[in-house]
Amino acid sequence: MMASIRFHGRGGQGAVTASKLLAEVAYMSGYYSQSMPFFGAERRGAPVIAFTRISDEPLFETSQVYHPNIVVVLDPVILRAVDIFSGVKEGGTVIINTTKKPEDFEFEQDYLNIITVDATGVAIENDLLLAGLPVVNTPMLGPLIRAFELLNMPLKLELLERVVTRKFGKAGMKNVSAIKQAYERAEMKTIRGKRKRKRRKKEKITVEFPISFPSEGVAGKTKMWRDFRPEIDYEKCNDCLSCWLHCPESAIRVNDRVEIDYEYCKGCLVCSAICPKRAVKTGREVFA
Amino acid sequence: MNVRILTGNESAAYSAMKSMVRVVAAYPITPATPVVETVAKLVESGEMQAKMIRVESEHSAMAACIGASTAGSRTFTATSSHGLAYMHEMLHWATNARTPVVMAVANRAIGPGWNIWADLSDALSQRDTGWIQLYCSGNQEIYDTIAMAYRLAEDRKVLLPAMVCYDGFVLSHTAMPVEITDFEGFLEEYNPKWRLDADNPFTHGNILPPEPFAELRHNIQKAHDRALKIMKKIEDEFYEFTKRETPLIIEEYRTEDADIVIVTMGAIASEAKIAVNSLREKKVKAGLLRIKSFRPFPEKDVKNYLEGKRVYVFDRAISPGSGGQLFREIRSALAFSDVKSVVPRVVGIGGIDVTKRTIEKAIFERKIWIKEVVA
Numbered sequence: 001m002m003a004s005i006r007f008h009g010r011g012g013q014g015a016v017t018a019s020k021l022l023a024e025v026a027y028m029s030g031y032y033s034q035s036m037p038f039f040g041a042e043r044r045g046a047p048v049i050a051f052t053r054i055s056d057e058p059l060f061e062t063s064q065v066y067h068p069n070i071v072v073v074l075d076p077v078i079l080r081a082v083d084i085f086s087g088v089k090e091g092g093t094v095i096i097n098t099t100k101k102p103e104d105f106e107f108e109q110d111y112l113n114i115i116t117v118d119a120t121g122v123a124i125e126n127d128l129l130l131a132g133l134p135v136v137n138t139p140m141l142g143p144l145i146r147a148f149e150l151l152n153m154p155l156k157l158e159l160l161e162r163v164v165t166r167k168f169g170k171a172g173m174k175n176v177s178a179i180k181q182a183y184e185r186a187e188m189k190t191i192r193g194k195r196k197r198k199r200r201k202k203e204k205i206t207v208e209f210p211i212s213f214p215s216e217g218v219a220g221k222t223k224m225w226r227d228f229r230p231e232i233d234y235e236k237c238n239d240c241l242s243c244w245l246h247c248p249e250s251a252i253r254v255n256d257r258v259e260i261d262y263e264y265c266k267g268c269l270v271c272s273a274i275c276p277k278r279a280v281k282t283g284r285e286v287f288a
Numbered sequence: 289m290n291v292r293i294l295t296g297n298e299s300a301a302y303s304a305m306k307s308m309v310r311v312v313a314a315y316p317i318t319p320a321t322p323v324v325e326t327v328a329k330l331v332e333s334g335e336m337q338a339k340m341i342r343v344e345s346e347h348s349a350m351a352a353c354i355g356a357s358t359a360g361s362r363t364f365t366a367t368s369s370h371g372l373a374y375m376h377e378m379l380h381w382a383t384n385a386r387t388p389v390v391m392a393v394a395n396r397a398i399g400p401g402w403n404i405w406a407d408l409s410d411a412l413s414q415r416d417t418g419w420i421q422l423y424c425s426g427n428q429e430i431y432d433t434i435a436m437a438y439r440l441a442e443d444r445k446v447l448l449p450a451m452v453c454y455d456g457f458v459l460s461h462t463a464m465p466v467e468i469t470d471f472e473g474f475l476e477e478y479n480p481k482w483r484l485d486a487d488n489p490f491t492h493g494n495i496l497p498p499e500p501f502a503e504l505r506h507n508i509q510k511a512h513d514r515a516l517k518i519m520k521k522i523e524d525e526f527y528e529f530t531k532r533e534t535p536l537i538i539e540e541y542r543t544e545d546a547d548i549v550i551v552t553m554g555a556i557a558s559e560a561k562i563a564v565n566s567l568r569e570k571k572v573k574a575g576l577l578r579i580k581s582f583r584p585f586p587e588k589d590v591k592n593y594l595e596g597k598r599v600y601v602f603d604r605a606i607s608p609g610s611g612g613q614l615f616r617e618i619r620s621a622l623a624f625s626d627v628k629s630v631v632p633r634v635v636g637i638g639g640i641d642v643t644k645r646t647i648e649k650a651i652f653e654r655k656i657w658i659k660e661v662v663a
Contacts, residue, residue, distance in 0.1 A: 020293060020463050023293055023463055023464075024293045027291070027293060027465050032465070033293070033464075033465065034462060034463070034464050035293070035462065035463040035464075036461070036462040036463075037457075037461055037462075038457075039319075039404070039405075039457050039461060059464070060558045060559065060561045060562050061558070061559060061562065061644075062425070062455070062458050062459065062462070062555040062556070062558045062559045062642075063559055063641050063642060063643040063644070064641050064643075066643075207401070210399075210400045210401035210402075
């Protein structure tokens with residue numbers, strides 16, 4: 001029996017770490033395991049994926065997972081950009097960090113087990129913060145143990161706790177209590193899929209020369225990558241254009257005054273650091 | 289048993305430590321960067337007794353390795369793609385100087401068309417530099433192969449540099465359980481035949497007129513021939529020492545009664561094992577031959593295993609104007625043997641995912657074979 005797990009997260013949230021921790025726990029529980037991140041042009045905030053395979057027979061796979069048994073979604077914002085249900089096996093389990101209920105999700109499969117848990121809330125309650133942001137990767141491992149119970153491949157919660165404490169040292173205890181809380185608070189339901197199956201068309205690409213032309217937002221609308229939101233205080237701004245010059249994404253437009261294009265701003269805050277008048281204020285960005 | 293969950297890069301770094309490497313000169317490049325990072329961490333913590341030389345380019349990294357090796361230390365470096373291409377001149381130097389440097393290469397495509405993903409074209413374009421090239425298909429194998437490569441490279445009858453190659457990201461960033469064994473007993477501290485010595489001065493790498501130079505090159509060819517025999521000995525000794533069957537030359541999987549044999553290198557070979565099993569469930573008697581040692585090329589073994597079979601060669605690189613490099617090698621090795629046919633396919637270029645379906649589909653597309661094979 002082989003179980004494959006797909007993690008969805010955003011750069012910096014620790015999807016890769018979570019997949020590696022899970023592989024370690026599985027190995028300690030007596031299974032063969034493998035953790036495989038998919039790397040692209042990842043940066044803080046960009047959607048990322050990672051895979052884990054767990055099996056009672058030796059693993060020879062070196063390809064990505066296309067039909068996972070379990071999907072873990074670390075950030076609800078991902079739902080807008082990526083189809084998290086893509087390829088999930090019938091009767092599989094999808095674990096989502098959200099304040100919504102399991103009934104609120106639609107998918108193409110006949111039925112899936114949906115587990116919802118407010119891992120962000122759990123992280124904040126347990127003071128599990130890194131650089132001011134809630135750490136959601138470890139709490140999400142709690143409900144994951146539940147998904148393995150469904151698969152008849154029990155992983156021990158104690159082993160997970162041991163691996164986490166060894167990995168994080170002092171902060172280990174906070175992580176452990178968050179994992180336990182998330183495990184208990186997780187809400188699970190088996191849901192029938194309602195969405196109609198769509199056939200996806202593959203775009204035909206022709207590349208004869210390695211050239212590309214300037215275009216807006218080749219990576220899509222990158223506002224999703226933003227954890228912080230810059231705001232210009234026009235009382236202080238003297239139109240020196242330093243922010244326009246230094247913005248790495250050209251997301252600052254100059255019309256009658258300088259304006260931030262919030263569709264593409266990734267929240268790197270270079271503008272705030274560079275502003276001689278300190279006219280760019282920063283605050284937390286909340287999408288979900 | 290000390291088992292840890294390590295990525296391919298980490299296994300390479302740990303193996304260098306356990307192989308008693310004393311000098312590391314490296315310049316980071318994706319996807320080989322974590323090798324350099326891990327080595328730096330191990331040296332910093334005092335766990336690894338080595339000197340880490342920071343250099344300004346890959347060209348200098350290899351030059352520093354050659355220097356350190358001629359001074360009598362066991363040296364290690366790691367690179368990838370453009371870094372390896374940049375080393376090209378020094379790679380020739382390392383061979384002709386007969387310095388047993390071992391290098392980890394995380395295979396990656398070469399730009400432009402900026403691509404950081406798995407593709408064997410970087411290492412295969414260094415095919416003719418005279419380096420021993422070993423292609424791994426798992427993390428435990430990377431760990432084992434580096435130690436075995438030192439044994440091979442430093443053998444007095446070989447004295448050649450060796451590359452230990454593994455697919456970038458596919459292996460370099462995938463974590464798997466790896467058994468960390470000490471190599472003390474299997475490997476000893478490096479004891480060179482000669483070393484640069486200020487008290488006993490001599491010249492190294494001086495001008496060589498045509499005849500002596502031809503002889504130098506001829507000796508390198510002979511060293512490669514001897515290497516194949518020594519590899520077999522090292523395989524046995526390694527098994528005695530660790531009880532792990534790690535091949536150095538070739539790995540065979542269910543070829544004996546096979547009608548169709550898949551031939552490939554690197555991580556694809558691992559996935560191909562699943563394809564072989566799945567094909568056999570579909571009544572196609574398939575087998576797998578993995579070439580681990582691309583240089584020296586084990587021509588005789590290839591002939592032995594592929595005699596009378598249908599051969600499908602999967603290449604993860606292409607030599608434009610000629611086709612897959614491995615295919616050409618296999619084809620020429622089988623030129624005078626009795627094989628049914630040899631068919632090429634280039635897959636996984638620039639990191640395209642190679643799944644068991646890719647391999648199965650390729651075989652089922654060859655309908656003439658399927659008709660002959662499935663009665």
